[in-house]
Amino acid sequence: MTAATGDAKRGPAEDEELTKVTQGTLSPAGENGSELAEANGSGSAGRKSPELAAASRSPLPPASSGPVRGGRLTVLGWLRWGWRQLTSMRTALILLFLLAVASVPGSVLPQEGIDPAAVTQYYVSHPALAPILNRLSLFSVFAAPWFAAIYLLLFASLAGCVLPRTVRLIGSARQRPPRAPRNLARLPMSASYTTDLTPAAALAAAAGVLGRRRFRLDQGDGWVSAEKGYLREVGNLLFHVALLAVLFSVGLGGIFGYKADRLLIVGQGFANTPTALDVFRPGRLVTPGDLQPFSINLLSFSAKYVTSGPQVDEPISYNAWLSYQSQPGAQVQHYLLRVNHPLVVDNVSVYLIGHGYAPVFKVTDGTGKVRWEGPVPFIPVDQTTLTSEGVIKVPDAVPDQLGFAGVFLPTAVDVGGTLQSAFPAALNPRVSLVAFAGNLGMNSGQAQSVYQLNTKGMRELPIAPRPLAAGQSMRLPDGAGTVTYLGYQQWISLAITYDPGQLPALISGFAALAGLILSFLIRRRRVFVRAVSASDGSTEITVGGLARSDAAGGFEAEFTDLTELLRNEHVGRSWQAARTGDGTADQPDDFNSQERGRLAVPAESAVTADDAPASGDYHEAALSREGKRGSDARQHKPG
Amino acid sequence: MPVNTSLADASNALLFSTVILYALAMLSYACDFAFAKQRVIAAVTVPELVAAGAGGPAIATRDAAGDQPAGTGAAETGRWPAGFWLRLAFGLTCLGLVTHVFAILTRGLAEHRVPWGNMYEFIAAFTCMAVLVLVAASVRYRAYYMGLFVLLPVVLALGIDLTLIYTPAGSLVPALQSYWIAIHVTAMIVAIGLFVFGAVVTTLYLLADRSQRRIAAGKPSWSAGILQHLPAPAILDRLSYRSILFGFPVWTFGVIAGAIWADHAWGRYWGWDPKETWSFITWVVYAMFLHARATAGWRGRRAGYIQLAAFACLMFNVIGVNLWITGLHSYAGMS
Numbered sequence: 001m002t003a004a005t006g007d008a009k010r011g012p013a014e015d016e017e018l019t020k021v022t023q024g025t026l027s028p029a030g031e032n033g034s035e036l037a038e039a040n041g042s043g044s045a046g047r048k049s050p051e052l053a054a055a056s057r058s059p060l061p062p063a064s065s066g067p068v069r070g071g072r073l074t075v076l077g078w079l080r081w082g083w084r085q086l087t088s089m090r091t092a093l094i095l096l097f098l099l100a101v102a103s104v105p106g107s108v109l110p111q112e113g114i115d116p117a118a119v120t121q122y123y124v125s126h127p128a129l130a131p132i133l134n135r136l137s138l139f140s141v142f143a144a145p146w147f148a149a150i151y152l153l154l155f156a157s158l159a160g161c162v163l164p165r166t167v168r169l170i171g172s173a174r175q176r177p178p179r180a181p182r183n184l185a186r187l188p189m190s191a192s193y194t195t196d197l198t199p200a201a202a203l204a205a206a207a208g209v210l211g212r213r214r215f216r217l218d219q220g221d222g223w224v225s226a227e228k229g230y231l232r233e234v235g236n237l238l239f240h241v242a243l244l245a246v247l248f249s250v251g252l253g254g255i256f257g258y259k260a261d262r263l264l265i266v267g268q269g270f271a272n273t274p275t276a277l278d279v280f281r282p283g284r285l286v287t288p289g290d291l292q293p294f295s296i297n298l299l300s301f302s303a304k305y306v307t308s309g310p311q312v313d314e315p316i317s318y319n320a321w322l323s324y325q326s327q328p329g330a331q332v333q334h335y336l337l338r339v340n341h342p343l344v345v346d347n348v349s350v351y352l353i354g355h356g357y358a359p360v361f362k363v364t365d366g367t368g369k370v371r372w373e374g375p376v377p378f379i380p381v382d383q384t385t386l387t388s389e390g391v392i393k394v395p396d397a398v399p400d401q402l403g404f405a406g407v408f409l410p411t412a413v414d415v416g417g418t419l420q421s422a423f424p425a426a427l428n429p430r431v432s433l434v435a436f437a438g439n440l441g442m443n444s445g446q447a448q449s450v451y452q453l454n455t456k457g458m459r460e461l462p463i464a465p466r467p468l469a470a471g472q473s474m475r476l477p478d479g480a481g482t483v484t485y486l487g488y489q490q491w492i493s494l495a496i497t498y499d500p501g502q503l504p505a506l507i508s509g510f511a512a513l514a515g516l517i518l519s520f521l522i523r524r525r526r527v528f529v530r531a532v533s534a535s536d537g538s539t540e541i542t543v544g545g546l547a548r549s550d551a552a553g554g555f556e557a558e559f560t561d562l563t564e565l566l567r568n569e570h571v572g573r574s575w576q577a578a579r580t581g582d583g584t585a586d587q588p589d590d591f592n593s594q595e596r597g598r599l600a601v602p603a604e605s606a607v608t609a610d611d612a613p614a615s616g617d618y619h620e621a622a623l624s625r626e627g628k629r630g631s632d633a634r635q636h637k638p639g
Numbered sequence: 640m641p642v643n644t645s646l647a648d649a650s651n652a653l654l655f656s657t658v659i660l661y662a663l664a665m666l667s668y669a670c671d672f673a674f675a676k677q678r679v680i681a682a683v684t685v686p687e688l689v690a691a692g693a694g695g696p697a698i699a700t701r702d703a704a705g706d707q708p709a710g711t712g713a714a715e716t717g718r719w720p721a722g723f724w725l726r727l728a729f730g731l732t733c734l735g736l737v738t739h740v741f742a743i744l745t746r747g748l749a750e751h752r753v754p755w756g757n758m759y760e761f762i763a764a765f766t767c768m769a770v771l772v773l774v775a776a777s778v779r780y781r782a783y784y785m786g787l788f789v790l791l792p793v794v795l796a797l798g799i800d801l802t803l804i805y806t807p808a809g810s811l812v813p814a815l816q817s818y819w820i821a822i823h824v825t826a827m828i829v830a831i832g833l834f835v836f837g838a839v840v841t842t843l844y845l846l847a848d849r850s851q852r853r854i855a856a857g858k859p860s861w862s863a864g865i866l867q868h869l870p871a872p873a874i875l876d877r878l879s880y881r882s883i884l885f886g887f888p889v890w891t892f893g894v895i896a897g898a899i900w901a902d903h904a905w906g907r908y909w910g911w912d913p914k915e916t917w918s919f920i921t922w923v924v925y926a927m928f929l930h931a932r933a934t935a936g937w938r939g940r941r942a943g944y945i946q947l948a949a950f951a952c953l954m955f956n957v958i959g960v961n962l963w964i965t966g967l968h969s970y971a972g973m974s
Contacts (some may be wrong), residue, residue, distance in 0.1 A: 089930060089934045089937075090934075092930060093927055093930055093931060093934070093937070096923050096924075096926060096927045096930070097924075097927060099923055100920045100923040100924050100927075100952070103916050103919060103920050103923075104916075104920065106911055106916050107911075107913040107916040107917055107960070107964060107966075108964070111911065113910075113911070114910060114911060114912065114966075141911075142911045250909070259906075259907070306809075306810065309642075309807075309809070310806075310807040310809060311807075311809040311810065314809070314810075314812055315812055315813055316810060316813070317813055317816075318813050338813065339813040339814050339816070339904060340813070340814070340816060340817040340819075340900075340903050340904045341903075342903060342906065349902075349906060351904075351905065351906035353905065353906065495905070495906035495907075496906075497906045497907060499907070499908075502902065502908060505898075505908060506895075506899065506908075509895040509898065510895065512891070513888060513891050513892055513895060516887070516888045516891060517888050520884050520887075520888060
């Protein structure tokens with residue numbers, strides 16, 4: 001939020017006109033003065049002053065007025081104009097707006113990257129609309145080309161603004177503060193008093209005071225000028241550069257990182273290889289050999305729920321006991337995996353993100369052979385009661401392949417003749433199965449989900465489904481076989497992520513925050529002191545102040561404070577004596593800031609918040625610096 | 640640990656008392672507007688330069704350094720030393736703030752956890768922050784004139800919170816059982832409190848600005864009557880800007896803290912969950928406001944509208960996303 005910034009409001013042909021406005025608000029007085037004037041509806045602070053406009057126009061190179069030069073269009077002119085447009089504040093504002101608007105559908109429509117099942121569901125419920133939305137990438141907004149176009153343009157605009165400003169900052173850090181204006185009383189803030197010191201001694205004392213306050217100083221004949229607050233611009237630049245760094249960090253993760261999911265039943269284990277993972281989303285440059293070779297076993301899992309009161313059914317805790325090895329042959333270690341407490345092994349993080357039940361079945365076929373025995377993960381369809389659904393596929397069954405679609409109820413209760421689950425814990429588990437025989441279609445070459453049964457080539461067996469308790473069997477008709485429900489296991493789902501961009505993103509994020517705070521807290525300001533010998537032999541001191549930051553204000557207090565310090569230095573004891581004499585402060589050495597502030601500005605002192613239109617000699621000093629910025633006036637200086 | 644029901648009941652009673660105290664404070668602020676003799680800088684009557692000149696030091700001279708205003712005496716923007724009604728109003732506000740804080744404290748003690756785990760608690764917390772900002776601004780910037788306007792939405796929000804959104808005290812789901820709730824959610828509460836204050840001030844700024852322009856153009860202004868109790872639009876503009884300057888970094892911190900927590904809980908620091916998306920949108924639009932505020936041709940009214948748009952995004956994030964969009968942040972307890 002440095003000085004106000006210009007902005008091409010209209011077409012390029014009007015740039016000349018706009019530059020004036022720009023310069024007006026860039027002017028040092030503008031910060032408090034013109035800002036207020038504008039807020040009050042005049043909006044013409046910049047145009048009030050012809051000499052200002054003239055001064056600001058002169059340093060501009062001719063080409064900067066737009067692509068039209070001498071009535072002809074030049075390629076270079078257009079390019080330059082295009083770059084100026086891109087890096088203008090107006091464009092940045094529009095791009096920010098577009099970024100915000102473009103994000104909205106990503107929160108309203110189901111997203112492929114977040115919930116693929118919801119996208120599939122959307123296709124079913126909106127068969128006509130879904131393909132159109134898909135063409136527009138609206139199911140993967142944040143990976144869409146048009147979304148990337150917006151943020152890349154925004155970051156290009158940002159870079160185009162940040163780079164020249166960095167150069168300027170380095171330049172201005174090398175230069176000395178501008179010479180003091182002739183008439184300090186015309187500055188936004190000023191004060192004057194007399195001292196018995198000689199002008200030279202008074203100025204030396206002033207330089208000492210300002211130097212101790214870590215102002216950058218310059219001195220000349222009868223004046224001292226001081227400037228402070230370069231860190232504001234540093235913070236502002238840091239913020240914007242850090243935002244670019246965040247983007248790069250995200251990209252880093254997308255290129256060298258990977259994400260994977262794995263469903264793990266209690267008692268099972270897996271090694272971190274692509275084939276052992278249920279879902280594997282590698283970054284662009286990740287090969288299977290890059291995966292860290294750890295392995296994990298799930299020893300046990302427990303979930304606790306609230307059993308009574310208004311929060312009944314809500315989970316209290318999930319605990320998964322793991323044993324793991326960081327690589328084959330390494331020492332076996334143990335870890336209690338919980339939500340919010342991921343396992344970190346070899347820079348890879350493993351998270352507990354879900355859980356459910358896996359009923360254990362034994363299926364014998366028509367020949368009496370056991371064709372399936374083991375747990376089958378069922379997927380919760382109701383997160384509150386953990387009513388789960390799943391399928392059993394028995395492709396080896398003879399004479400026909402067998403398939404079952406089942407519902408698992410952790411706590412089955414009879415509600416009006418139908419069984420429902422009343423609680424997420426397995427207090428009274430029951431399984432109900434529908435049996436199919438025929439061709440499972442697993443040899444058709446098409447990939448099948450293990451959680452879905454393709455019943456196209458199958459017939460439903462004529463047997464009424466009945467809830468099975470642990471150990472109970474269901475004999476299939478026509479001698480097709482028997483299915484036994486043996487009990488249940490629990491499973492957990494793990495998210496496995498490796499993201500080398502994580503730490504850079506974190507650092508960049510905090511750097512952006514630090515830059516933001518720096519640029520908000522610090523203001524760039526100048527203080528000038530002039531000393532002139534008066535006719536009666538005393539020296540007249542004038543102090544002027546100028547804050548070059550936004551209109552959040554706050555410089556007045558510091559200026560008051562500084563004036564008091566200077567005055568103290570110049571007038572010294574005699575003034576202190578006078579002050580204690582007037583009875584406003586009982587403890588001269590321990591007066592609080594309130595009194596200090598008041599005392600620094602006696603009624604007759606000339607501290608004013610002058611927001612007169614931009615004119616007067618102090619602008620010469622200001623413009624000697626500002627003029628150099630003329631050509632960059634339309635570049636944005638946000639923060 | 641089981642919920643301490645007597646403390647939970649005490650919390651409810653305290654919050655109920657808070658609403659009543661705030662409502663009475665509102666009434667007193669209104670009485671102050673209606674009956675108080677002393678008039679402050681009237682936006683509609685003071686010429687532009689005088690208003691800006693007088694306004695400058697009145698607000699702007701107090702700064703992080705903590706110094707008191709220089710050379711500003713009775714011509715303050717607030718009315719202090721105040722008349723009976725304003726003293727009463729401010730006293731009631733402070734009393735309400737105390738019961739509000741105690742309502743939140745007892746709720747936390749009853750639940751043995753940070754008391755912002757669902758939407759009911761969250762609204763109670765950020766309205767408390769908004770009133771805290773109001774009291775701070777009243778003391779520091781003498782913005783006593785804001786009392787009525789800030790308490791109005793606070794009372795409405797708390798009323799809805801106690802009736803429609805009320806959730807009994809309880810424990811947290813595992814996903815919320817992390818010390819990050821104290822960091823991330825607290826930052827969001829502080830930021831939202833500041834944003835609420837900023838939005839109220841900006842609304843008044845836009846009204847005052849409009850009224851001033853209409854009067855300058857010789858047209859009638861329906862809001863002039865109440866706006867004469869407010870300082871110049873430029874002062875309102877600054878006050879609102881300050882609260883956003885304060886709130887924006889806090890919000891940024893909250894988003895970063897949320898990202899760290901998301902990384903701990905869900906295995907990624909950013910996943911475009913609806914809540915994340917909307918806090919991003921909110922952040923972007925507030926950033927737009929800050930940029931517009933520093934840009935010629937955008938500051939003033941336009942920036943004010945952008946700030947209100949940002950606030951609308953924020954409110955949609957706080958309320959809309961909780962109620963209408965399912966995502967990982969569905970902790971509202973409003974199923």
